[in-house]
Amino acid sequence: MAWMRFQISQHIKTAGMPVSVDVLFPEHRKNNCEKVKTLYLLHGYHGDRTDWLLKTNLLRKVEGYPIAVVLPDGLNSFYVNLPSTHYFSDYLCQELPQYLESILPLSDQREDKYIAGLSMGGYGAFRQALNHPEVFGAAASFSGVMDIRAMYQMHMTTTPVSHIFGPEDKLGESGNDLFAAARRLSEEKVDVPKLMQLCGTEDPLLEPNRKFAQALKELNIPVMYEESPGAHDWDYWEQCLDKLLNFLEIGKEVTL
Numbered sequence: 667m668a669w670m671r672f673q674i675s676q677h678i679k680t681a682g683m684p685v686s687v688d689v690l691f692p693e694h695r696k697n698n699c700e701k702v703k704t705l706y707l708l709h710g711y712h713g714d715r716t717d718w719l720l721k722t723n724l725l726r727k728v729e730g731y732p733i734a735v736v737l738p739d740g741l742n743s744f745y746v747n748l749p750s751t752h753y754f755s756d757y758l759c760q761e762l763p764q765y766l767e768s769i770l771p772l773s774d775q776r777e778d779k780y781i782a783g784l785s786m787g788g789y790g791a792f793r794q795a796l797n798h799p800e801v802f803g804a805a806a807s808f809s810g811v812m813d814i815r816a817m818y819q820m821h822m823t824t825t826p827v828s829h830i831f832g833p834e835d836k837l838g839e840s841g842n843d844l845f846a847a848a849r850r851l852s853e854e855k856v857d858v859p860k861l862m863q864l865c866g867t868e869d870p871l872l873e874p875n876r877k878f879a880q881a882l883k884e885l886n887i888p889v890m891y892e893e894s895p896g897a898h899d900w901d902y903w904e905q906c907l908d909k910l911l912n913f914l915e916i917g918k919e920v921t922l
Contacts, residue, residue: 667690667691667692667693667725667728667729668690668691668692668693669688669689669690669719669725670688670689670690670691671686671687671688671689672686672687672688672689673685673686674686674687674765678757678761678762678765679761680753680754680756680757680760680761681752681753681754681757681761682750682751682752682753683752685738685739685757686715686739687715687736687737687738687739687762687766688715688716688719688736688737689734689735689736689737689766689770690724690725690728690734690735690737691734691770692728692730692731692732692733692734694730694919695732695919700732701771701772701773701774701778702732702733702734702770702771702772702773702778703732703733703734703772703773703778703779703780703916704733704734704735704736704763704766704772704773704778704779704780705733705734705735705736705780705781705782705910705914706736706738706758706762706763706779706780706781706782706791706802707724707735707736707737707781707782707783707787708738708740708745708781708782708783708784708786708787708788708790708791709737709739709740709783709784709786709787710783710784710785710786710787711742711744711785711786712742713786714739715737715738715739716737718737719737721900722900722903722904722907723904723907724907727907727908727911728911730918730919731911731916731917731918731919732916732917732919733914733916734770734772736762736766738757738758738762740754740786740787740790741754742786742830743830744786744789744790744793744811744830744831744842745758745783745786745787745789745790745791745793745794746790746793746830746831746840746841746842747840748829748830749829749832754790755793755794755797755798755841758781758790758794759794759798759801763779763801776800776801776802776803776857777803778803779801779802779803780802780803780804780805780806780914781794781795781802781804781805781806782805782806782807782808782862782910783806783807783808783810784808784809784810784903784906785808785809785810785811785871785898786811787808787810788806788807788808788809788810788811788812788863789807789810789811789812789814789844791805791806791807791810792805792807792810792812792844792861792863793841793842793844793847795859795861796841796844796847796848796850796851796859797841797847797851799851799854799856799857799858799859800856802859803859803860804859804860804861804862804913804914805859805860805861805862806861806862806863806864806906806910806913807862807863807864807875808864808865808902808903808906809864809865809866809869809871809875809898809902809903810863810865810871810875810878811871811874812844812871812874812875812877812878813844813845813874813877813878814827814831814837814842814843814844815834815837815843815845816874818834844878845878845881848878848881848882848885848887849885851885851887852885852886852887858887858888860888860913861882861887861888861889861890862889862890862891862892862909862910862913863875863878863879863882863889863890863891863892864891864892864893864894864906864909865892865893866893866894866895866896866897866898866902867893867894867895867896868895868896868897869896869897869898869902870898871898872893875891875893876893879891890913892909
């Protein structure tokens with residue numbers, strides 16, 4: 667895998683600021699003329715794009731797979747369009763893929779683009795997939811923050827909820843309520859992205875994850891939901907990476 671780092675200041679407008687992104691790109695492929703599938707992998711709250719590289723064996727795990735892994739910075743935005751000039755959802759779904767596909771041999775086809783993340787990033791992955799099913803063919807959430815309305819009800823002081831998601835009565839309209847986004851998607855005649863939702867049995871976010879998986883089931887939206895031993899930590903998310911690669915059914919091409 668080649669490890670590339672981009673500092674983008676002129677081409678990306680929706681982020682409202684210069685942004686950095688790391689890309690892992692497969693150097694060894696059977697057919698170098700084919701465009702590569704892409705996985706957008708999102709970090710959690712108080713994290714950054716380097717977390718996946720420094721805290722897991724991501725580089726080793728994806729070696730030999732014909733897929734590029736894009737690691738964007740999301741700050742503490744939950745990957746939504748903030749009530750400011752920072753539109754992280756538009757950045758993830760529009761400008762960043764278009765920019766990277768213009769400079770790297772990445773496929774622009776929906777079925778070749780995937781998005782996944784942990785905690786805040788798990789929410790971000792599902793938010794983009796449910797609101798923009800035309801962009802991503804598959805999405806995965808690891809220990810995701812699935813119930814945003816509960817954050818308002820808890821009056822969380824560590825996260826300025828309304829500063830991120832806007833007024834609570836606008837959550838459904840803005841696409842930031844995953845339950846509302848799922849209901850809207852179930853009513854549309856579109857291809858639903860392939861969904862995987864994982865959560866550890868010792869994770870404090872287990873019950874909201876169960877609640878959301880049940881909501882998807884009631885809406886007849888297919889999801890591969892799994893609970894397994896684990897907490898809200900990197901030991902568990904390391905295991906999730908292996909399950910993600912199996913779920914995407916990419917298939918390793920090269921053994922080095």
